[in-house]
Amino acid sequence: MDAAKRYFRSPAAVIGLILLLLVIAMAVSAGFLYPRDPLALAGRPLVWPFSNPRFLLGTDNSGRDIAAQIFYGARISLLIGGVATMIAILIGILVGAFAGYYGGWVDNVLMRITEAFQTLPNFVLLLVLVAVFGSTLTTVTIAVGVVSWPAPARLTRAEFLSLRNREFVQAGKTLGMKDVQLILGEILPNALPPVIVYASVVMAVAILLESALAFLRLSDPNVASWGNLIGLGRDVLRVQWYVSAIPGIAILVTVLAVSLVGQGLNDALNPRLKSR
Amino acid sequence: MSEMVLSLDGLTVRLPKGADRPHALSDVSLSVASNKILCVVGESGSGKSMMANAIMRLLPHEVTIERGRMMFDGRDLCAADSAEMRDVRGAGIAMIFQEPMTALNPLRTIGDQIGEMFAIHTGLSKTEINARVEALLEDVRIPDPTAAAKAYPHELSGGQRQRAMIAMALALDPKLLIADEPTTALDVTTQAQILKLIRDLQQRKKTAVLFITHDFGVVAEIADRVVVMQHGAIVEQGTADKVLNDPQHAYTKQLISAVPPLTAPPPRILSGKDILTIEGVSKTYRTGGFLGRGARITEAVKNVSLRLPRGATLGIVGESGSGKSTLARCIVRLIDPDTGSIVLDGKDWAKLDRDEIRRETRHIQMVFQDPFASLNPRRKAAELVAQGPIVHGTDRATAIAEARKLFELVGLDPSAGDRYPHEFSGGQRQRIGLARALALKPDVLVADEPVSALDVSVQAQVLKLLAGLRQQLGLSIIFITHDLRVAAQICDLVAVMKDGAVVEQGLTAEVFGKPQHPYTQALLSAIPGGAFAREHDTATV
Numbered sequence: 047m048d049a050a051k052r053y054f055r056s057p058a059a060v061i062g063l064i065l066l067l068l069v070i071a072m073a074v075s076a077g078f079l080y081p082r083d084p085l086a087l088a089g090r091p092l093v094w095p096f097s098n099p100r101f102l103l104g105t106d107n108s109g110r111d112i113a114a115q116i117f118y119g120a121r122i123s124l125l126i127g128g129v130a131t132m133i134a135i136l137i138g139i140l141v142g143a144f145a146g147y148y149g150g151w152v153d154n155v156l157m158r159i160t161e162a163f164q165t166l167p168n169f170v171l172l173l174v175l176v177a178v179f180g181s182t183l184t185t186v187t188i189a190v191g192v193v194s195w196p197a198p199a200r201l202t203r204a205e206f207l208s209l210r211n212r213e214f215v216q217a218g219k220t221l222g223m224k225d226v227q228l229i230l231g232e233i234l235p236n237a238l239p240p241v242i243v244y245a246s247v248v249m250a251v252a253i254l255l256e257s258a259l260a261f262l263r264l265s266d267p268n269v270a271s272w273g274n275l276i277g278l279g280r281d282v283l284r285v286q287w288y289v290s291a292i293p294g295i296a297i298l299v300t301v302l303a304v305s306l307v308g309q310g311l312n313d314a315l316n317p318r319l320k321s322r
Numbered sequence: 323m324s325e326m327v328l329s330l331d332g333l334t335v336r337l338p339k340g341a342d343r344p345h346a347l348s349d350v351s352l353s354v355a356s357n358k359i360l361c362v363v364g365e366s367g368s369g370k371s372m373m374a375n376a377i378m379r380l381l382p383h384e385v386t387i388e389r390g391r392m393m394f395d396g397r398d399l400c401a402a403d404s405a406e407m408r409d410v411r412g413a414g415i416a417m418i419f420q421e422p423m424t425a426l427n428p429l430r431t432i433g434d435q436i437g438e439m440f441a442i443h444t445g446l447s448k449t450e451i452n453a454r455v456e457a458l459l460e461d462v463r464i465p466d467p468t469a470a471a472k473a474y475p476h477e478l479s480g481g482q483r484q485r486a487m488i489a490m491a492l493a494l495d496p497k498l499l500i501a502d503e504p505t506t507a508l509d510v511t512t513q514a515q516i517l518k519l520i521r522d523l524q525q526r527k528k529t530a531v532l533f534i535t536h537d538f539g540v541v542a543e544i545a546d547r548v549v550v551m552q553h554g555a556i557v558e559q560g561t562a563d564k565v566l567n568d569p570q571h572a573y574t575k576q577l578i579s580a581v582p583p584l585t586a587p588p589p590r591i592l593s594g595k596d597i598l599t600i601e602g603v604s605k606t607y608r609t610g611g612f613l614g615r616g617a618r619i620t621e622a623v624k625n626v627s628l629r630l631p632r633g634a635t636l637g638i639v640g641e642s643g644s645g646k647s648t649l650a651r652c653i654v655r656l657i658d659p660d661t662g663s664i665v666l667d668g669k670d671w672a673k674l675d676r677d678e679i680r681r682e683t684r685h686i687q688m689v690f691q692d693p694f695a696s697l698n699p700r701r702k703a704a705e706l707v708a709q710g711p712i713v714h715g716t717d718r719a720t721a722i723a724e725a726r727k728l729f730e731l732v733g734l735d736p737s738a739g740d741r742y743p744h745e746f747s748g749g750q751r752q753r754i755g756l757a758r759a760l761a762l763k764p765d766v767l768v769a770d771e772p773v774s775a776l777d778v779s780v781q782a783q784v785l786k787l788l789a790g791l792r793q794q795l796g797l798s799i800i801f802i803t804h805d806l807r808v809a810a811q812i813c814d815l816v817a818v819m820k821d822g823a824v825v826e827q828g829l830t831a832e833v834f835g836k837p838q839h840p841y842t843q844a845l846l847s848a849i850p851g852g853a854f855a856r857e858h859d860t861a862t863v
Contacts (some may be wrong), residue, residue, distance in 0.1 A: 213696035217758065220654050221710040222683040235700045 052314040059310020063301035069120050069296075076117035084114035084270040092286050101309050106275065106289050107282050118270040123253050123300055126187050130252040133247050138198025142182060143229050143237075145160045145199070148204025156202070157308025164196040176264050183266045186259065201244055205237035239315040246308025250301040257297050272296050326393075327375065327497050328415075328528040333400075335369075335376050335554075335692035345552045346372040346385060354498060359524060360530040361541045363577070364551035365777040366748075367833075370534045372554075372771075374500045377532075378417060379407050380655035409630065413443045416491035420503040422483035426475040432459075432486045433471025439493040458489040462519060474670040481512035485519065492523060499524070500532045505540065507852075509641035509804065512811040517544050527668065536777065538581045539807075540564055542851030550574045567853060580782040582807035584849065589831055590634075590814055597798045598630040598766055599651075603662030603672070605648055622648040623659070624822040630815075635792060635799040637830065639806055639845070645822035646802045649772045651774035653800065654688045655679050668768065684714055684762035693751035697743040703754050704729075704739025710762045721761075721810030733787055749780035753787070760791070768800045773808060784813050806849055810834055818842045840856070 053059055077160040082088070091109040093101050145156040163171070175189035209215065210233060218232045259265040260273020265273060272293035279289030335347040347369045356362045364370045375381050377392055379399060392399040395414055402410065411417075419425040427435060436458060437451045446454070452471075459467035464478075471767040475483055484504060491499055501520065505513040521544055524531050533544060541548055545562040557573040569575045604750040605623040623645045630636045640646045651657040653664055655671065664671040666686060674682060686823065687710075690696035698704055707728055708721035716724075732753040743751055750774060759767055769788070773781040789812055792799060803809050809816055810830060817827035818841065826839040835844045 213690040213692055214698040215689070216651075216656055217690060217696050217755070218698075218709070219656055220683055220688045221758070221762065222680040222713050223709075224680065232698055236698070319594070 049314045054308050056313060058206065058306050059313070062303045062306020062310060065299055066307055069300050069303060070124065070298055072117050073120040075233040076114075076121060080111065080114035082114070082158050082180040084118040085110060085268075090113075092282065092289075094286075095288055095292070096255070103292055104288060106278055107286070108278075112275065112289065112292055115270040116272070116293060117147050119275065119293060119296065122183070122269050122271040122298075123256065123297070126183075126190060126256045127249045127253045127300075127304070128189050130191035130194060130256075131245050131249040133188060134194035134248050134252070135198050135241065137192070137195040139202050139234070139241065141195070141200025143206055143234065144205075147210050147225070147229050147233065149207075149210075156199075158201050160196045160254075164200075165195070168193045169258065170256065172259065173262075173264065176259065179259050181259075181264055181266055183269055184221040184257060186265055190255050193255070194248050194252060197245055198241055202237060202241055205240060206233055209233045209236055240312075243308055243312040243315060246304050250304045250308075253297065253301055253304070306311065325356050326353045327356045327395075328532070329391075329393045330373075330377075331391040331393065333373070333376065333392060334388045335381065336386050336388040340383035343553065345388070345554055347376065348683050350390070350551075350554075350556055352549050352556065353622050354530045355547075356497065356530045357524070357528040358546040359521070359533055359544055360547045360549060361533045361535060361545035362549045362551060363535060363538065363541055365536060365577075365779065367553075368549050368551040369554035371502055373700060374417065374502045374534055375534070376863070377500065378411060378415060378561075379404075382450060382818075407623050412439055412496070413494045414496055415500060415800070415841075416494070416496040417500045417502065418484070418491045418504045419488045422480065422487045422507075423475060424475045425487060426483060427551075428475050430474070431471065432473055432475065432478070434469075436490045436493055439453035439490060443494055454493070456471055458493055461492070461523065462486070462489045464489075466812055467576075479512075480508055481516060482511075484508060484516055487521070488516075488519065492527065493530070495527060496529065498530045498532065500534070502534045504533075506536070510806070510850075511641065511844055511848040514539075514543075517850060520544065531559050537850060538566070538578055538778070539854065540849030540851060542854035544850075548578070557656060576779060580779040581851075582782070582785075582805075584807055584810055584846075585831075585834065587811065589679075589829060592634045592814055593632040595632050597632040597667065598800075599663075599665045600626060600628040600630075600653065601663045601665070602627055603649065603652055603659045603664060605645075605657060605659050605751065621822050623652060625662070626822075626824050627662075627821075628817055628824065629798060630798050632812045633792070633796055635801055635812055636665045637801045637803060637809040637816040638819060639803055639809045639816055641804060641845075643821075644819040646804075646819050646849070647770055648822075649819070650688070650768050650800065650802050654683075654686055654768050656688075670692045684710070685764055686766045686768065687759035687762055687764035689752075689755050689767065689769040689772045692775055693748045693755060697751055699743055702740055702742055702836045703734075703746070706743070706754060707757045707761050709737075711757060714762065725757070725761060726763055730755045731760070731791070733783075747780075748776050749784060752776060752784055756784075756791075760795070761793075764797070765784065766798045766800065768802070770806065772801075774803065774805065782806070788812060806834070806845060820847065 061083040076268065087109045088111045089105055089109050091100060091105055091107050093105045095104040101111050106112055122291055141156050141160060171193045176186060179185045215228060215232055218228050230261055256265060257273035257276065260271050261277045263277050266272060275293040276290045283290055330350055330352050333347055333350040337344060337346050344732045350373060362370045375385060377399065387400050391399065425580055425845055433455045436455045440446050440451045440454060450470045456467050456473055459470050464482055464485050478486065505516050508516060510690050517540065535541060541562065548562050548565040550557050552573050558565060558574045564768050565574060569578055603623055603626045606618040607622055626649055628636065638649065648657060652659040659672050664670060694798040704722050704725045707725035711721040711724065726739050729736045729739060734750060740760060773784050778783060801813055816830050816833050817824045820841050826833060826842045833842060834846065837846055
């Protein structure tokens with residue numbers, strides 16, 4: 047519980063956590079506050095924020111409530127962020143653990159594949175995947191996850207490389223443990239903290255990737271997402287800039303929250319790195 | 323009475339809140355005379371290194387000098403500002419450290435780093451500096467000083483690096499040399515050479531030396547005066563002769579009696595039956611090279627044959643790089659030997675495949691050197707001990723219950739099982755490691771330097787425990803160590819290894835009493851304070 051205490055000692059980490067909880071609260075409460083379909087037409091198009099109490103944040107160019115879209119968009123962003131991160135971390139840990147533990151040709155093959163993925167720009171790869179497999183919510187989420195795994199894989203591999211020759215792993219070997227037991231039971235728990243911290247970076251990037259995709263109108267158009275809203279606002283950017291700005295702020299806040307939480311976790315889980 | 327170079331007067335150093343004690347040093351008063359060696363002895367945590375850092379004013383950030391004076395060269399170092407301290411460091415007081423590899427910058431040549439001392443503190447020209455550097459390296463008797471000056475730290479051996487450090491420390495003829503465990507990381511023969519070198523240089527240059535060590539053997543070898551520290555306070559000080567031969571304080575007595583005597587205990591009757599026979603085991607490493615060209619070949623273990631009678635303890639002694647640890651790992655098959663046979667109870671262990679090893683491994687278990695690295699930090703102690711039986715099919719509850727019984731056997735509180743490894747001291751962790759190995763009820767225990775990382779008094783306890791368990795459980799033990807004093811205490815048989823080969827083996831009393839091979843003789847004569855250890859032995863018996 048030392049880690050929790052250390053976490054709450056940092057004001058930045060606490061602010062990050064509060065912001066993140068706020069975004070989660072938005073996602074949870076969307077259904078109660080805006081029971082109607084957020085993509086349904088609600089009023090006149092392009093109502094400025096705070097000018098009509100019915101539409102607190104105004105309406106977009108086709109007359110849909112921006113506030114409702116922001117609330118529902120939180121769900122999509124968290125969903126894509128969370129699931130894509132899990133996919134990326136899972137693939138990353140698997141690849142990294144095997145490469146780091148076995149070394150030799152296994153390491154060589156897996157790391158060359160990782161490098162192949164890493165040398166391609168993330169976003170270009172994502173565009174290709176979406177172009178080939180279509181842009182439903184599921185494919186977009188999986189695609190974002192699939193382009194984000196190389197960095198966690200390298201991180202896990204580095205941890206495994208340094209841990210696999212520790213005496214406690216050798217002790218496990220002399221006790222007669224199988225490789226799987228050694229990898230999962232002995233090494234992985236010790237290798238995990240930096241990877242968990244890195245997951246926050248992956249999550250922030252995943253949210254941004256989806257938004258960027260939506261901005262190019264290549265994300266799933268049938269869900270209310272922040273990126274879609276920004277994409278719509280592009281057409282009226284010069285005059286009704288708020289259509290793009292409001293979801294932009296939402297993305298900013300969410301990514302900031304996730305990063306602050308990640309930084310806080312880092313300091314809490316690796317106290318020695320920050321001895322000042 | 324000679325002139326005092328440094329005198330500490332009531333020095334008290336405060337530790338940050340949350341440390342295990344409020345003061346790192348409390349009320350320490352001592353003085354170092356010119357042309358004399360003062361040894362500060364104490365176990366880990368006694369504050370001896372903190373004192374060296376306090377004198378150099380190199381204390382960690384939250385550690386502060388609370389009160390006291392440190393008079394050096396007519397001024398109080400406690401009151402000196404950082405500009406004054408820069409003048410004192412290096413030129414007035416020089417320091418050498420335990421691990422020369424980390425104290426030297428790996429990216430710069432030795433000559434460059436020594437020359438820096440002159441560049442900072444004097445206005446000598448480049449050619450003069452180079453000449454001085456070479457003269458210094460010659461002083462510390464590095465072979466081929468010209469080449470050594472151009473070498474990078476990794477290109478020198480541990481002993482040579484420490485010589486280079488000493489050359490650097492003595493570059494500006496400091497009045498005081500602080501040596502913080504300078505020989506602890508070195509092999510025993512190298513240690514003897516470095517001790518002799520420090521002694522010679524000190525006498526030639528009339529330097530005062532503050533020598534920090536945990537080893538009473540080293541004290542006996544080198545000290546003029548001795549200060550004994552415990553928990554940050556001085557418990558006894560006096561001339562070396564007086565403290566060593568007529569200790570007054572109980573703690574000093576305890577430390578001295580914990581120094582392992584050099585002669586073997588009376589031989590035990592050994593079983594005629596061998597439990598483990600090792601025949602012609604070799605292990606060769608090849609690194610680098612392409613398609614076999616330009617590869618570096620290291621013969622870590624060369625054609626080693628040993629036998630271990632049932633119930634006996636076989637010591638394998640040697641310096642670092644002698645292949646003793648590789649051999650131990652070959653025996654438990656953490657490393658696969660290239661050739662040879664390892665027969666345990668009629669089964670050739672060297673020929674088993676992975677699955678068979680996993681099944682058979684409970685007959686032969688290993689205890690590791692580093693009590694900090696050998697326990698998984700994320701598992702509770704009882705779990706660690708129960709792991710082995712669980713892997714071999716015992717159900718979890720039974721295994722945990724048995725683990726608690728084992729705790730008692732190795733002298734730990736059974737309730738300690740719920741704690742994590744970092745909550746234990748080094749000696750306690752080594753007991754957990756031992757319990758883990760014993761949980762599988764092995765016939766043979768391979769112990770790789772099990773006491774090397776421990777303080778001398780803890781070392782004695784763990785050795786006693788091992789000897790007791792050997793009797794109680796009928797264990798046969800292979801005991802790897804670099805410390806001949808430890809080997810003499812516990813081993814029935816010893817094998818001396820050098821460069822991967824066994825050069826001499828036999829009964830401990832015979833090998834240590836009448837060493838045949840020149841290398842064994844060199845090892846035995848290099849033991850620090852050898853004469854003292856022998857005397858001390860006859861005195862205690």
